[in-house]
Amino acid sequence: MKNIFTQGPSLLLQLLFSLLLASLMMVLDYRYDYLSSARKGVSTVFAPIYFLANLPNEIASWADNNIVSRNDLIDQNRRLKDELLILKAQNQRLIGLESENARLRSLLGSSRTLRGKRVIAEVLNIDSSLFANELILNKGSMDDVFVGQPVVDAEGIMGQIVEVSTSTSRMILINDQKHAIPVRIDRNGVRAIAQGNGRLLYLRHLPNTIDVKEGDILLSSGLGQRFPDGYPVAKVISVVRQTAQPYAEIQAEPTANINRANHVLLLWPYHDPKVKDPTNPEVSQSELEGETGPDAE
Numbered sequence: 001m002k003n004i005f006t007q008g009p010s011l012l013l014q015l016l017f018s019l020l021l022a023s024l025m026m027v028l029d030y031r032y033d034y035l036s037s038a039r040k041g042v043s044t045v046f047a048p049i050y051f052l053a054n055l056p057n058e059i060a061s062w063a064d065n066n067i068v069s070r071n072d073l074i075d076q077n078r079r080l081k082d083e084l085l086i087l088k089a090q091n092q093r094l095i096g097l098e099s100e101n102a103r104l105r106s107l108l109g110s111s112r113t114l115r116g117k118r119v120i121a122e123v124l125n126i127d128s129s130l131f132a133n134e135l136i137l138n139k140g141s142m143d144d145v146f147v148g149q150p151v152v153d154a155e156g157i158m159g160q161i162v163e164v165s166t167s168t169s170r171m172i173l174i175n176d177q178k179h180a181i182p183v184r185i186d187r188n189g190v191r192a193i194a195q196g197n198g199r200l201l202y203l204r205h206l207p208n209t210i211d212v213k214e215g216d217i218l219l220s221s222g223l224g225q226r227f228p229d230g231y232p233v234a235k236v237i238s239v240v241r242q243t244a245q246p247y248a249e250i251q252a253e254p255t256a257n258i259n260r261a262n263h264v265l266l267l268w269p270y271h272d273p274k275v276k277d278p279t280n281p282e283v284s285q286s287e288l289e290g291e292t293g294p295d296a297e
Contacts, residue, residue, distance in 0.1 A: 043165035051126040117268035133173040140167040156232035156255035182223040203250040208241045
């Protein structure tokens with residue numbers, strides 16, 4: 001016979017205790033970042049699950065790429081040859097532009113250029129909700145991925161890395177409500193801050209008299225040295241000016257394929273060894289000359 005006096009706490013008390021404990025852990029993590037190492041460990045443990053969850057997509061992609069007709073292969077091969085010829089011609093121009101850009105930046109006393117390490121990463125999972133727009137990538141600390149690293153695709157800037165584990169990383173998209181990026185209007189050079197609203201971007205605190213119109217392209221300005229200068233960010237799709245409001249309501253659509261990208265490009269900054277880095281005072285000019293002198297191997 002079961003004794004009714006040996007029953008534990010009621011379900012309501014258990015629920016209240018669980019909610020109180022969860023709230024306390026959330027506050028401690030937000031204020032003191034106590035659970036950062038735990039999250040990294042969980043990300044590492046669940047990395048195989050991300051790969052397994054992405055396996056059907058890989059199989060479907062393999063089938064789409066390999067199960068095609070002979071005529072389709074001939075047409076695709078001819079089209080790829082034409083595109084390759086065009087890209088080779090464009091690449092010759094880009095080589096000259098990079099060399100010219102490096103010379104101009106040297107004249108300005110800057111050691112940072114756009115010629116840096118680039119690595120392609122695969123999107124493993126999408127964490128999209130009302131409060132977050134994030135992606136899980138298959139590159140982590142083993143691949144030298146770092147927090148704050150810029151992420152782009154073929155069309156423009158997608159976002160930046162916010163968390164890194166051993167074999168995976170988490171990136172935040174530029175249309176996330178918590179993300180903002182300094183930009184400039186390509187047409188006239190006007191600078192602004194573009195912040196996400198969950199779906200699009202809006203330009204903050206621009207007066208009604210500002211010279212901006214629909215169709216303007218927004219480029220990264222390079223301020224803050226987080227994102228490289230001159231990358232496409234968004235295209236202005238709406239400009240609303242109200243006389244009762246001091247600021248214009250400007251919305252822009254990201255140029256990157258943030259909702260359809262399967263692969264992204266991770267960027268590393270480029271440091272010219274011939275130019276002293278002002279952020280590293282331990283490296284003296286004599287050391288630089290010794291590394292680049294005639295006796296250097």
